[in-house]
Amino acid sequence: MRVIVIGCGLAGITTAYYLRLLGAEVTVLDRSAAPAREASYANGGMLTPSLADPWNSPGAFGMLLRSVGREDASLLLRPSALTSLLGWGLRFHASSSRDAFESAYLNNVRLALYSQTTLRELLQTHPLEFEYAPDGTIKVFADQGAFEQGRLVAHWLKQAQLHHREMNRDQLLEFEPALAPAAERLAGGIHFPGDEVGNARLFCEALKAIAEDAGAVFRFSEQILEVNRRGRRIESLVTPRETLTADAYVLAAGAYSWPLGKMFGLRVPVRPLKGYSLTVPVGDDAVGDRAVGDKIVVPRYAVVDDTLHAAVVPLGGNKLRVAGTAEFAGFDVSLTPKRLANLRALLDQLYPLITAEQGSIESWCGLRPVTPDGMPLLGATARDNVYLNTGHGALGWTQACGSGQAVAQLVMGQTPDEDVSAFAPARFR
Ligand SMILES: Cc1cc2nc3c(=O)[nH]c(=O)nc-3n(C[C@H](O)[C@H](O)[C@H](O)COP(=O)(O)OP(=O)(O)OC[C@H]3O[C@@H](n4cnc5c(N)ncnc54)[C@H](O)[C@@H]3O)c2cc1C
Structure with missing residues (x-):
């Protein structure tokens, strides 16, 4: 079985690795010059089943409409993105009922937990270096009301x-002494011991090396100029260098799976949801005179501010x-100073x-691939030999290995170890 995977972020590289493991001849094609140069580059680094709630919680649609022009809104809509969200936004709204939200939430948790198991199995075979720390995360709350809600x-x-x-x-302060200087603004916290952290970019680079050693072929800086179809099948892809054929194609191009899907004759319901990160060095130079006794306290745990x-x-x-x-801002990847200032x-x-x-802080933004119901798109499409692994939104790292393995198994005609039928793209047809 010859398979072409398009995209070498978290979704593409995990799919390629598992496909190779199952014996497929795999080619990964990416227009970037290296793995993980889009959304998987400098994300939050958290593997968090505890944060598997879709963005469209009940009331989120109204909040989104009211956010226009409010640079401090955690979920912001830019007027320039409105037309691209028209049909998609109605589905987003329709998925915001309490029942739909809770069902998507639990499905996401299930996939996240499966993904953690898959990652741990992978690490037993390949002890990759990617700043992995399975210490859990802490959600913190500024007031008693928010704390009660979190509980x-x-x-x-x-x-x-x-x-x-x-x-x-x-x-909380005993558990994470580094928070002591912020004591006044904290009502309490919740530790989720099952959560983990790790550097997504380093993971993608390391897994790419493993997959390549195992025989997968990688083509970077490669554009797709044309997609040749015959009936419900894709026959070949044309790049500036050559024409590539395969038995199956996996679209794992993150937010760009939407325009890419059009070339394959597919409507892929993902839209870009922009997010930002700052990477801040900590060490003797960067940490001030915060001390308990003589010891400088550098944070140990990932701390999540749920409201923001x-x-x-x-x-x-x-x-x-x-x-x-x-922020819904189309495919704009400029860095907005006010959004960075919020972080x-x-x-x-x-x-x-x-x-x-x-000057020592690295600022970055990336586009999360978001679906209207907050769940990824995993598996077969209306084209007989095209599969999706995309739409993970804010959970692309958390759900990467499980999604990659399940999609690889589907492509190979196997029954996935985990039932991923709830994530089938057909739910939007
Ligand atoms: C600020 C921020 C923080 C986040 N924090 C977390 C977190 O803590 N935990 C978590 O689980 N998730 C987090 N996420 C979400 C996660 O990063 C994404 O869901 C994930 O990176 C998506 O991976 P992907 O492989 O689908 O897409 P991408 O990483 O965007 O990869 C897509 C690839 O496709 C390639 N491509 C695109 N178009 C084409 C084309 N036409 N031809 C060839 N190649 C193409 C691109 O070059 C790219 O390499 C965060 C996201 C952001 C933005």
């Missing part, structure tokens, strides 16, 4: 085997990744003594 959600998640520990302010949909994540012991915010403000609030110079 209700955490209890509700127990039905999906997600465990947590609630902490009042004192317990943003997080501060320690990675590799020498940096913090501050990531979050969401900087979160960092300053949580860790006021971290004194990294602005």
Whole structure:
């Protein structure tokens, strides 16, 4: 079986790895010069079944409409993106009922947990270096009302085997002493011990090397000029260098799966949802005089601010990744200073003594591929030999390995180890 995977971010590289493992002849084609140069480059780095809620919670649609012009809104709509969201937005709205939201939430948790198991199995075979830390994450709350709400959600998640520990302010500070300078603005926190963190870009680069050693072929800086179809099948792809043929094609091009899908004669219901990150060095130079006794306290746990949909994540012991915010702005990838300032403000609030110079901070933005119901698109399409692995939104790292393995099994005509029928693209036909 010859398979072409388009896209070498988290979705594409995991699919390619598992396809190769199942014996397929795999070619990965990407227009970027290296793996993970789009949304998978500098994301929040969190593998969080605990944060599997889709963006379209009940009430989110109204919030989105009211967000126009509000640079501080966690979910922002730019007027320039309105036309591209017309039909898609109605589906987003339709998926915002309480029942639809809860069902998508639980499906996402299930896929996230399966994905963690898959990742751990992969690491037993290949102990990859990607700043992996399975310490859990902490959700923090600024007031008692938000804390109560967070506790209700955490209890509700127990039905999906997600465990947590609630902490009042004192317990929280004992657990994560680095938060001490922010004590005044914290009502409490919830630790989700099953969550993990890791550097998505390093993971993609390392897995690419493994897949290549195993025989997968990678073609970077490659454009698709034309897609040749015959009936319901795709026959070949034309690039500036050659014509490539395969038995099956997997679209894993992130937010760009939407325009790419058009070339394949498919309507792929993903839209770009822009997010930002700051990568802040921490070490003796970057951490101020914050100390407990004589010991400088560098954050250990990823801390999630639920209200802002943003997080501060320690990675590799020498940096913090501050990531979050969401904005419908089409395919615009310019860095908006005000949105970056919102992330900087979160960092300053949580860790006021971290004194990294602005010049040492790396700013970045990426486009999450988002579906109207907040669940990814995994599997067969209306074209007989085309499959999707995209639409993971804010969970593309969390759900990467499970999605990659399941899609590879579907392409190979196998029954996936995990039932992923809820994620079938056919639900939008
Ligand atoms: C700020 C931010 C923070 C995030 N934090 C987290 C987090 O903490 N945890 C989590 O689970 N997820 C997080 N996410 C989401 C996650 O990063 C994405 O869901 C994931 O990276 C999507 O991976 P992908 O492979 O689908 O897409 P991408 O990484 O965008 O990869 C798509 C690839 O396709 C290629 N491509 C596109 N078009 C073409 C074409 N026409 N021809 C050839 N190649 C093409 C691109 O070059 C790219 O390499 C975050 C996202 C953002 C933006």
